[in-house]
Amino acid sequence: MPADRLRVDVEGRALELSNLDKVLYPKAGFTKGEVIDYYTRIAPVLLPHLRDRALTRIRYPNGVDGGSFFEKNAPAATPDWVRTENLPAPGSSKGRETIDYVVADDLPTLVWLANLAALELHTPQWRIGEQPDLMVVDLDPGAPAALQQCCQVALLMRDRLADDGIDAYPKTSGKKGMQLSCPIAGTQSADEVSGYARRIAQELERAHPKLIVSKMAKNLRPGKVFIDWSQNNAAKTTVAPYSLRAQAAPSVSTPLTWDEVEAGGRGGRPAVRQFSSAEVLDRVEEYGDLLAPLLDGGPELPAAAA
Template identity: 75%
Template sequence: MVAESARGGKPKPKTKERFAVQIEGRDLELSNLDKLMYPEAGFTKGEVVDYYTRIAPVLLPHLRDRALTRIRYPNGVDGMHFFEKNAPGGTPSWVRLETLPVPGSTKSRETIDFVVVDELATLVWVANLASLELHTPQWRIGEHPDLMVVDLDPGAPAGLRECCAVAMLMRDRLAGDGLSAYPKTSGKKGMQLCVPISGTQDSEVVSRYAKKVAEELSAQVPGSITAKMAKAVRPGKVFIDWSQNAAAKTTVAPYSLRAMAAPTASTPLTWDEVSAMALGDEQARQFGAAEVLERVEDHGDLLADLLVTGPPLPVS
């Protein structure tokens, strides 16, 4: 029972601040923009929406035509969170949805209505739902993978610096097969290498090739690299996670925020930066949202070449 106020009437329920906005002809409503998403950093939902709005010109091309998995933090990074693939209730009619099969779903679904972020309004709508992290598969809808991704995951005491050294080995090994690798931080502790490929081979072929290269490098430098997933063998080594190329797997999108104490983002790097971090000439670290925006002003999209079709993987 609701307690009555000193005047004898029932207190009015606290209203949530909502703002109607129009973005490129789309009507949507923003809410709770002053809610802290990153309490330790004092970073609000309004700032999350602002970041995604400003980063959109370089982010949207990497999201376009890809089924999106969101990790939502309704009460900020210190609260509960959940993965969301299916379009939530109340999804605006103008949001693009694609019904796709999800074999092996933990919720026994045969298909899911995935959200596809093809435009700024959808990106802002997703951000307003406290979808801090945006993850995509290596394939565009209806197509074979056009990216190969390897995740470099350091086991303490190894860190990002060690990942950068492994990234350079991986880059050179892939170059021997005519492939170009593009580095980005994960926004958490490690990094990823993204490789544009032809989009003519299925995910099993891509996974098999990535595993082969990971095992080769692990055999060359067994004290520093492992291609095995077992956590018991990973302390002090960099795990080359080749399994990211399975059809059901997703990887954090370039420029996506991450749910850390501060609003870090998955940040494209130059190879000169990777080399400097590996050698200790530059601090190996993750980058914050404000820094990422500044870097885009200086460099543009360092991952623009991922949007161009690459060569097929060699098949042995």
């Protein structure tokens, strides 16, 4: 076997890992071996959020400073033990009607993907064969607005959703913004969920026009937080909790406590920021999975969503 390859056994599956010393985050000196190590250690809290969901990967074979590509279809050399599902592909850029998606239900699959430099893992709001069981909104700040303003909007949205009996759970995007995820009953279509999220975003925009924008146009965003309700479209995916992001440092889409968000909205301490992979592993030791309630389902959205 070449010196840059290593055979390992992961839960009874034989895997051949390669180029473990290859630096994928040059400014941080973070290697592919460290990427695999992170995904292995975070797997207990990550895998439940990937299970039964069609997985879109963003691969960086030459590191975050090199080229990247989205990958939905299972690659040609996919091991026969990796779960794949042939599913409709709404919005496919290649005009495909269906795609053989990879489903990451177990640690061997996660390690195999990490070895392919699949740094970012993105999932839809629905499990395979079901209606959406999550409502997700992306909070995208337009400079000079930043995470402090995202925290302020997150709190406004949390309180408004609570009026409808909807619980919201915050996380950083791992880039510049935040996301809120809400467990829902899984009985309504993506169009209904998206319609409800849009209505709430518009309502908050009317109440806080200097802080919030709900329209897609980028020229409206400077100094405001865009509530992207369209994340609930059936063709869209959102970065999974605990996924790495392709930034200069190995940042992670990180679950937050509401106490942290409240402090972040005031500009106080502890400040909400983008956390590194090492920090996230420490946070899981301290908090466990702050997004575990997303796995338990939730209520139906109000009828006005229809």
